[in-house]
Amino acid sequence: MGPPLAPAAASGAAPDLSAAVLREVGQPLTHEALTMAPLGPDEVACTVIAAGLCRTDVAVADGAMIRRIPLVLGHECVVQPMTAGVGGERFVITPYPVAKYTSIGRDSALRYRAQIPVGSGLRGTDGSIVHQFAQIGAFATKVVVDRRRLIPLAASVPDEIAAVIGCAVTTGVDAVLDTAEVAPDDEVVVVGCGGVGLSAIMGARWRGGRVTAIDTNADKEAAALEAGAMAFIHANAGGAPAILDALPVLPTVVVEAAGSTAAIVTAIGIAAPGARVILVGSPPDDGHVSIPAPAIVGNELRVLGHANLRSNPQRSVARVIDGYRSGGLPLDRLVSASFPLTRINEAFAEVRAGRVRKSVIIPDR
Numbered sequence: 487m488g489p490p491l492a493p494a495a496a497s498g499a500a501p502d503l504s505a506a507v508l509r510e511v512g513q514p515l516t517h518e519a520l521t522m523a524p525l526g527p528d529e530v531a532c533t534v535i536a537a538g539l540c541r542t543d544v545a546v547a548d549g550a551m552i553r554r555i556p557l558v559l560g561h562e563c564v565v566q567p568m569t570a571g572v573g574g575e576r577f578v579i580t581p582y583p584v585a586k587y588t589s590i591g592r593d594s595a596l597r598y599r600a601q602i603p604v605g606s607g608l609r610g611t612d613g614s615i616v617h618q619f620a621q622i623g624a625f626a627t628k629v630v631v632d633r634r635r636l637i638p639l640a641a642s643v644p645d646e647i648a649a650v651i652g653c654a655v656t657t658g659v660d661a662v663l664d665t666a667e668v669a670p671d672d673e674v675v676v677v678g679c680g681g682v683g684l685s686a687i688m689g690a691r692w693r694g695g696r697v698t699a700i701d702t703n704a705d706k707e708a709a710a711l712e713a714g715a716m717a718f719i720h721a722n723a724g725g726a727p728a729i730l731d732a733l734p735v736l737p738t739v740v741v742e743a744a745g746s747t748a749a750i751v752t753a754i755g756i757a758a759p760g761a762r763v764i765l766v767g768s769p770p771d772d773g774h775v776s777i778p779a780p781a782i783v784g785n786e787l788r789v790l791g792h793a794n795l796r797s798n799p800q801r802s803v804a805r806v807i808d809g810y811r812s813g814g815l816p817l818d819r820l821v822s823a824s825f826p827l828t829r830i831n832e833a834f835a836e837v838r839a840g841r842v843r844k845s846v847i848i849p850d851r
């Protein structure tokens with residue numbers, strides 16, 4: 487799998503972690519030995535226990551989203567700090583900043599986010615910088631992160647579930663609870679049944695909404711129903727008109743979680759007058775949509791993007807864990823595969839083929 491491990495650093499420093507590195511878009515990740523740069527005052531080195539694989543990671547690897555390379559992908563994980571005095575055994579890392587956030591207020595979140603330094607804590611064997619996706623880079627045996635991003639984790643949450651809380655679950659749940667504000671009388675349609683979509687289904691059911699799931703992949707039906715959807719529609723070439731024929735009731739909330747421009751057009755095309763249309767899937771960097779303006783104006787649609795920018799990650803993670811423990815969020819139905827780090831390219835292939843719900847990467851021990 488990938489090229490053989492590179493020799494030790496020319497400087498003589500021992501490589502102290504191994505990682506899957508994106509060196510070239512469209513090519514397999516390569517397994518490399520990296521070194522950590524000296525830790526900054528707010529940085530903590532952590533052992534990765536498990537990391538979730540998000541569709542966004544695949545989008546970057548495939549070039550649909552452009553990021554600086556070389557790059558260690560992976561932006562949600564559960565970790566154990568290697569530094570003493572952090573105050574806990576296991577922590578969730580989310581792609582979003584955490585501490586001090588609550589004291590500076592909701593609307594300051596974007597400014598605070600901008601203050602988190604861009605990750606440059608990894609070096610290749612030639613001393614050059616290897617970037618960390620979302621300043622995390624979780625597809626590695628270790629990560630170095632800003633300590634303010636560590637969210638303590640209760641012992642009762644299994645590693646594989648904790649690994650996917652940081653991005654997929656909190657994103658899907660926050661989108662339906664905070665941005666859509668789903669209520670028990672809502673008819674909810676979730677377009678796209680990947681990790682975020684399945685989490686959105688669970689969140690909408692938890693809040694008492696009636697949920698119909700839609701995906702272009704008919705194989706997603708079982709996962710959608712197990713997550714709490716009451717019906718599943720296989721989207722085909724007929725687009726919104728065909729889906730409207732299959733829907734018994736027009737949705738008051740549509741959550742687009744597929745991350746494609748076609749799904750956005752579909753989501754807006756099936757919404758009931760006055761509906762909230764939440765766009766939460768990560769679209770390609772060059773994605774543009776063309777929507778008939780009267781469809782939005784005449785139907786008084788509220789089209790809202792959701793990317794967790796205004797979420798409080800500590801609160802979001804705590805809420806999801808409460809939902810899991812109470813049985814409201816059946817997160818154990820979400821993770822369907824785990825791969826060792828050495829087989830990460832197989833894990834990416836499974837996501838591209840649509841054969842997994844949510845995969846977890848377990849670093850080699």
Ligand SMILES: [Zn+2]
Binds near residue numbers: 540541561562654
């Ligand atoms: Zn993600």
